[in-house]
Amino acid sequence: MSCAFTIEHYCEILESALKVGYVFQGFxxxxxxxxxxxxxxxxxxxxxxxxxxxxxxxxxxxxxxxTYFVLVNSPVYNLLSQDSLDLMHQIQVKGHWIGLHIDPVxxxxxxxxxxxxxxxxxxxxxxxxxxxxxxxxxxRPSATVLGHDFDSFTSTYSLRFFKEVKYISDSRGIWRExxxxxxxxxxxxxxxxxxxxxxWWGISETEPLAHKLRRLLGSRLDCFKQYLGENIEPxxxxxxxxxx
Numbered sequence: 412m413s414c415a416f417t418i419e420h421y422c423e424i425l426e427s428a429l430k431v432g433y434v435f436q437g438f439x440x441x442x443x444x445x446x447x448x449x450x451x452x453x454x455x456x457x458x459x460x461x462x463x464x465x466x467x468x469x470x471x472x473x474x475x476x477x478t479y480f481v482l483v484n485s486p487v488y489n490l491l492s493q494d495s496l497d498l499m500h501q502i503q504v505k506g507h508w509i510g511l512h513i514d515p516v517x518x519x520x521x522x523x524x525x526x527x528x529x530x531x532x533x534x535x536x537x538x539x540x541x542x543x544x545x546x547x548x549x550x551r552p553s554a555t556v557l558g559h560d561f562d563s564f565t566s567t568y569s570l571r572f573f574k575e576v577k578y579i580s581d582s583r584g585i586w587r588e589x590x591x592x593x594x595x596x597x598x599x600x601x602x603x604x605x606x607x608x609x610x611w612w613g614i615s616e617t618e619p620l621a622h623k624l625r626r627l628l629g630s631r632l633d634c635f636k637q638y639l640g641e642n643i644e645p646x647x648x649x650x651x652x653x654x655x
Contacts, residue, residue, distance in 0.1 A: 414592060424591050424595065425473050429473065431597070431598035432448050432598065433595065434450070435452055437478055450604075451478075452470075453478050453567055456512065459610075460488060460494075460495055462609040464498065464502070467505045468505060477508075481495075481510075487631055494634075496540070509541060510544050512547075513548075515550075517529070526561075527561050527563055530563075534547075534564060547561075547564055547567070548566075558574060573604070576602035576604050577603045578604050578606075579606070580606040581607055
């Protein structure tokens with residue numbers, strides 16, 4: 412088994428967890444009483460939503476559910492655009508949950524009570540447009556939110572999910588303690604939170620990460636050009652003439 416960052420191996424990781432009895436649960440759900448092992452699967456969508464679709468499809472085929480966290484203050488995608496709403500709907504109909512991913516720099520105050528108040532407002536606003544679970548994943552969590560329990564919503568960085576369970580992450584495209592296919596297959600931990608970023612995962616081992624990231628950058632640039640071309644006539648003419 413090659414531990415490459417491919418969708419094929421990602422499925423093998425999930426299968427290794429299923430084989431030893433891990434039950435996949437949402438952060439917002441009560442713990443299943445009969446489950447000896449529980450896995451909270453999470454995806455932070457920092458760059459785009461399109462990259463998540465294949466992962467969501469493969470998980471659904473295995474009967475696995477995950478929480479997909481969408482970035483509210485993203486400079487590269489708009490949660491309320493029709494394309495984004497359609498993509499989130501496609502993820503949800505596969506049985507997955509949508510939560511908010513929030514960069515704490517959005518908050519003017521470092522006080523936890525003010526952060527909670529601000530997050531509640533965001534959940535209410537986006538929840539009126541998107542079916543959300545009351546769970547938040549903070550982007551680059553600050554000391555204020557790291558390990559803090561909030562009353563009005565669940566944080567993936569609360570004591571329960573960050574300190575009291577095993578935390579595994581592919582941040583920066585690296586597994587710091589080795590591939591989860593080995594960690595999970597031994598069933599050493601009764602509860603695990605696993606963070607997986609779809610942008611690191613490709614179709615084939617033959618595609619280097621740099622090529623995948625260039626392809627991702629190109630697709631985002633194409634979306635940007637298309638939007639500008641459709642909405643700003645001079646730019647549309649320049650694109651048609653090959654001037655941009």
